[in-house]
Amino acid sequence: MKKDILIPKVKGISLAVVHEYNNTYNSYDWNAYIINERSIDLEMVIIVTKGYSETKKTATFRKKIDVLPAKSFAKIEMLLEDVLSINNRFNVSFFEGNTLYEKSFEFKKNTINEKALQQIPLINLKGVLKS
Numbered sequence: 001m002k003k004d005i006l007i008p009k010v011k012g013i014s015l016a017v018v019h020e021y022n023n024t025y026n027s028y029d030w031n032a033y034i035i036n037e038r039s040i041d042l043e044m045v046i047i048v049t050k051g052y053s054e055t056k057k058t059a060t061f062r063k064k065i066d067v068l069p070a071k072s073f074a075k076i077e078m079l080l081e082d083v084l085s086i087n088n089r090f091n092v093s094f095f096e097g098n099t100l101y102e103k104s105f106e107f108k109k110n111t112i113n114e115k116a117l118q119q120i121p122l123i124n125l126k127g128v129l130k131s
Contacts, residue, residue: 018127
């Protein structure tokens with residue numbers, strides 16, 4: 001029976017943690033974004049995030065986006081500096097038409113840092129990208 005279940009591969013969805021300037025507090029923040037590089041809108045996007053290590057774990061955070069338009073992005077959450085020293089997992093589920101898709105993105109501890117910055121497509125800011 002398991003062999004009959006079709007699990008579609010997810011392509012064209014990325015997750016980026018961007019280092020951007022916060023005008024309100026005159027500081028740089030790390031913000032997580034979901035990026036839809038596809039040419040179709042995504043419906044009912046659910047993102048579940050958590051940070052963890054052998055000795056620490058964060059609370060689970062959930063975010064819902066009703067529609068993520070084609071070739072667009074949306075901010076998920078701000079990551080505090082303390083959380084960058086542990087693993088951070090983002091589980092993303094969404095509908096495209098009547099099909100449910102799921103994908104996990106994991107940033108290993110200390111991989112989100114200024115030395116790892118690269119230009120992020122669509123957002124046009126520098127950050128760390130997982131596809």
